[in-house]
Amino acid sequence: MPKGNHGRVSRPRGQNIKYIEVPGGGFLCPHLACRTRRVYPGTENVRQHLLNVHRIDPPVKLSNLGKKFIILYRWNSTIRGAEQMPATVATLLALKLTADGHEPWIDRHDLAVDSDLKDVIRDRLQQSKVAVICIGPGDLERCSQPDDFFRWEINNARQLEHEGRLKVVIVAHGTNDWKDFICGTSMVKQRREKALRETGEWGSDILKYLTDHYVIQYEVNKLDTISAQIIKSLP
Numbered sequence: 001m002p003k004g005n006h007g008r009v010s011r012p013r014g015q016n017i018k019y020i021e022v023p024g025g026g027f028l029c030p031h032l033a034c035r036t037r038r039v040y041p042g043t044e045n046v047r048q049h050l051l052n053v054h055r056i057d058p059p060v061k062l063s064n065l066g067k068k069f070i071i072l073y074r075w076n077s078t079i080r081g082a083e084q085m086p087a088t089v090a091t092l093l094a095l096k097l098t099a100d101g102h103e104p105w106i107d108r109h110d111l112a113v114d115s116d117l118k119d120v121i122r123d124r125l126q127q128s129k130v131a132v133i134c135i136g137p138g139d140l141e142r143c144s145q146p147d148d149f150f151r152w153e154i155n156n157a158r159q160l161e162h163e164g165r166l167k168v169v170i171v172a173h174g175t176n177d178w179k180d181f182i183c184g185t186s187m188v189k190q191r192r193e194k195a196l197r198e199t200g201e202w203g204s205d206i207l208k209y210l211t212d213h214y215v216i217q218y219e220v221n222k223l224d225t226i227s228a229q230i231i232k233s234l235p
């Protein structure tokens with residue numbers, strides 16, 4: 001008899017268990033026969049409960065049930081008068097996906113970029129099935145800086161997509177000329193050329209990627225269709 005099949009702890013049974021995150025914080029026991037309905041502050045508490053009460057030893061790192069989508073966007077637009085536009089589009093998409101029965105994860109915190117935040121996003125990306133990247137005019141201009149956070153997020157999502165571990169859905173808003181993502185709304189030729197020059201290879205690569213990639217055009221009165229398209233992209 002293989003080891004582990006006769007002890008008080010059965011690891012294989014626990015491997016498919018996923019933690020159930022409660023809106024507002026905390027976790028519920030995912031065991032179907034559990035009657036406690038207690039909300040635990042952290043996944044480690046649920047793990048201990050599973051071990052002690054249900055005799056199940058789940059793996060330490062488990063995904064959260066329901067968080068299949070992560071929404072990435074530029075926190076603040078540099079376009080005058082449209083500063084809140086990227087966050088508005090991203091928030092509306094999150095609300096619509098929530099209304100349609102999903103629990104998208106959206107980063108709303110305008111925090112300083114530090115390693116903690118990168119850890120959170122990296123973790124969330126790895127747990128997600130679909131990364132929804134919202135891009136509008138000028139949102140990629142600051143990607144000329146290699147340490148730009150949105151650039152880092154896009155690179156990470158694309159890398160996971162490349163590895164076949166997640167799908168990327170692009171939602172474009174405010175333009176159907178992808179160069180505007182880098183150049184903004186300026187019509188001045190020199191300014192546009194300068195922006196394209198400054199994003200360099202990264203810029204031409206992302207423009208090529210967007211041309212080859214499936215892109216959903218955002219329209220506020222088509223949220224139903226857009227949400228359905230995003231949900232349909234689930235593997």
Ligand SMILES: [Zn+2]
Pocket residue numbers: 029030031034035036049050053054
């Ligand atoms: Zn339980």
